[in-house]
Amino acid sequence: xxxxxxxxxxxxxxxxxxxxxxxxxxxxxxxxxxxxxxxxxxxxxxxxxxxxxxxxxxxxxxxxxxxxxxxxxxxxxxxxxxxxxxxxxxxxxxxxxxxxxxxxxxxxxxxxxxxxxxxxxxxxxxxxxxxxxxxxxxxxxxxxxxxxxxxxxxxxxxxxxxxxxxxxxxxxxxxxxxxxxxxxxxxxxxxxxxxxxxxxxxxxxxxxxxxxx
Ligand SMILES: [Zn+2]
Ligand SMILES: [Zn+2]
Numbered sequence: 001x002x003x004x005x006x007x008x009x010x011x012x013x014x015x016x017x018x019x020x021x022x023x024x025x026x027x028x029x030x031x032x033x034x035x036x037x038x039x040x041x042x043x044x045x046x047x048x049x050x051x052x053x054x055x056x057x058x059x060x061x062x063x064x065x066x067x068x069x070x071x072x073x074x075x076x077x078x079x080x081x082x083x084x085x086x087x088x089x090x091x092x093x094x095x096x097x098x099x100x101x102x103x104x105x106x107x108x109x110x111x112x113x114x115x116x117x118x119x120x121x122x123x124x125x126x127x128x129x130x131x132x133x134x135x136x137x138x139x140x141x142x143x144x145x146x147x148x149x150x151x152x153x154x155x156x157x158x159x160x161x162x163x164x165x166x167x168x169x170x171x172x173x174x175x176x177x178x179x180x181x182x183x184x185x186x187x188x189x190x191x192x193x194x195x196x197x198x199x200x201x202x203x204x205x206x207x208x209x210x211x212x213x
Contacts, residue, residue: 012080012089013073021077021092029068031100032208040187041065041203043210053211059187060195061179066208067093067100070183074207078182082126090126093182093206094133104202106176109135110145112193113168130206131180138178145172146193168196176200184208 010017013025035044037051041064044051068074081089111131128144135142146168167189176199184190184205194201 012077012086020086020088025073026092026096029073029096032066032069032210033100036065039063041184041208043069054187057187057191059191060197061190061201061203063104064184064187064190064203064205064208065101066184066205067096068207069210070185070207071210078126078207082182085124087124087129090129091133093130094137097130097134097204097206098137101204103138104178104204106140106178106200106202108145108174108176109138109140109142109178109180110174110197111142112179112181112189113144113146113148115148115167126182127180130182134178134180134204140178143172145170145174145177146196147171167192170196170198174199177202179203181205182207 009020011019011022011025014022016022032041032043035047036042037044037054038047038049039059039062040051040054042051042053070078077089077093080086081093109131111125111127114125114127132142148167149169174197177197179190179193179197179201181190181193181203182205184203184207186209190203190205194203
């Protein structure tokens with residue numbers, strides 16, 4: 001973080017001096033546009049209610065949508081944002097989310113909470129930053145409605161292990177919520193968070209892992 005203050009700003013993607021994520025790199029980002037799986041938001045050849053990725057899974061959210069595929073420049077941006085603590089990148093991600101994803105019909109915006117280990121290590125929380133930036137643009141309240149109950153990191157666990165370990169506890173009940181996170185990978189985290197929240201949950205993330213056909 002100190003280096004970012006001392007060195008001239010460079011684009012996280014092309015390294016040109018000037019903006020943190022330059023206009024040219026922003027314009028070159030591929031968007032996740034329809035046709036999408038109605039449930040999990042995976043890009044598909046034609047509109048479907050369920051796709052190969054989510055068929056047979058019990059998912060607690062009604063839909064998941066993401067602005068951009070988790071790939072190339074988006075990976076670089078997310079890495080700098082999460083590991084480098086570059087807070088302004090949250091506003092850039094929020095602009096893309098609001099520009100590309102229709103606003104869900106919900107009462108409140110919330111976010112996937114950090115686990116204890118991550119929160120201590122980074123001292124900042126990208127999902128919350130994104131949720132606050134998006135909520136302001138959608139003119140919805142933003143509230144911390146979940147607490148992580150799993151101390152060990154989810155990343156090291158298999159999907160089956162994660163599903164056996166409900167990782168979240170709701171701090172309040174809501175009838176409908178938009179659940180924000182930075183990246184949708186397998187959907188296991190979003191699913192556990194949505195299940196803990198209860199009610200009607202629409203998941204919105206900045207990026208989404210896309211499986212190659
Ligand atoms: Zn650039
Ligand atoms: Zn699907």
